[in-house]
Amino acid sequence: MEINVKKEAGRQYLKYFRIWFVITGVFVVLGLFFGVSSLLSREDEGKPGRQNSSAPEERVYDFAEVLTDTEEQRLREYIAQKEPLIQADIVLVTIKEDVESGNYGWDSAMMNYADDFYDEKLYGYDAVHGNGVLLLDNWYDGQAGSWLSTCGNVYYRFGDYEINRVLDAVYYGLDDGAYEAYMDYIDTVYYLMAEEGQMESTSLSLGMILGLPFIVALIYALVNLRQSKAKVTTQANTYVEGGRPVMRVRRDDFIRKHVVTRRIETSSGSRSGGGSRSGGGGSHRSSGGVTHGGGGRRR
Numbered sequence: 001m002e003i004n005v006k007k008e009a010g011r012q013y014l015k016y017f018r019i020w021f022v023i024t025g026v027f028v029v030l031g032l033f034f035g036v037s038s039l040l041s042r043e044d045e046g047k048p049g050r051q052n053s054s055a056p057e058e059r060v061y062d063f064a065e066v067l068t069d070t071e072e073q074r075l076r077e078y079i080a081q082k083e084p085l086i087q088a089d090i091v092l093v094t095i096k097e098d099v100e101s102g103n104y105g106w107d108s109a110m111m112n113y114a115d116d117f118y119d120e121k122l123y124g125y126d127a128v129h130g131n132g133v134l135l136l137d138n139w140y141d142g143q144a145g146s147w148l149s150t151c152g153n154v155y156y157r158f159g160d161y162e163i164n165r166v167l168d169a170v171y172y173g174l175d176d177g178a179y180e181a182y183m184d185y186i187d188t189v190y191y192l193m194a195e196e197g198q199m200e201s202t203s204l205s206l207g208m209i210l211g212l213p214f215i216v217a218l219i220y221a222l223v224n225l226r227q228s229k230a231k232v233t234t235q236a237n238t239y240v241e242g243g244r245p246v247m248r249v250r251r252d253d254f255i256r257k258h259v260v261t262r263r264i265e266t267s268s269g270s271r272s273g274g275g276s277r278s279g280g281g282g283s284h285r286s287s288g289g290v291t292h293g294g295g296g297r298r299r
Helices: 005-041 069-086 104-119 153-157 159-178 178-196 198-227
Strands: 060-062 089-095 132-138 143-151 291-298
Touching: 005 060, 060 069, 069 089, 069 178, 089 104, 089 178, 104 143, 104 291, 132 159, 132 178, 132 198, 143 153, 143 159, 153 178, 153 291, 159 291
Parallel strands: 060 089, 089 132
Antiparallel strands: 132 143, 143 291
16 A cells, blocks of 8 residues: 655644644634733723813814714714824814805815814814814805815824825715715724824734744743654655665656746836825915814815
8 A cells, every 4th residue: 555655744743743733722812812802902001181171072063064963972972982092183064155255265265264263273182283183074065075184193194195085085975974974084084093003003912912822832842842752753764665765767858948028017106005104295384373284175
């Protein structure tokens, strides 16, 4: 009967080391369970509480009356959950106004309205005119559109890419209604703010959680292997008649060489994931002298 030497050696290997695989698996499962539970329970641990008491508690101003009372309250509660996690105020203002009736065009009028609203209400999570973001959404016929105003840590984090991500979320979310669009606004701001800070920390912690059990199990296995002198049960010639392996002649004949080259076209305007981002998108100063960023679009 012909026996596959490699297959039999592998079977013997797994049989001998199966206890170490079991121990490693147990460590991984326990480490993952307790580690993830710890990360979730300490999501906002170590972050300072709100330090600005001058701003109002209100975060949702539905002057356009596109939300129900219940939807407004749900938005307020959701904002209250997210603000401590990103250390920034999240404000929503809806209007239904002819902003182009004055001396400014749509962009300038929306920008000034959003910035001045933020400044006059003294918003800022860490200080007056500090960390925060405000979405101004206009529902006036022929002038509908959104403007995002950033300040403080949101200003430093949000470049043009992030600003457009938020505006996209609102624009496409409106297909399902105003409430859904504004929930998407909150979610996108939270995700983009937490992405580089909290997510990196979580990934590092998870990596340590997953790696530590393997290290412990490996050390344990090496220590015990040195103490026990295991006999080699399988060798290369164990199952060969006469104890001597027979080497059959094998030959590879080179027939031809054929090389194909192609030029891969790349777009200089495409974005590559994982790269560094620069904040301060749309940087300017408001009428009150506060540095803001932001941008907007009509619909």
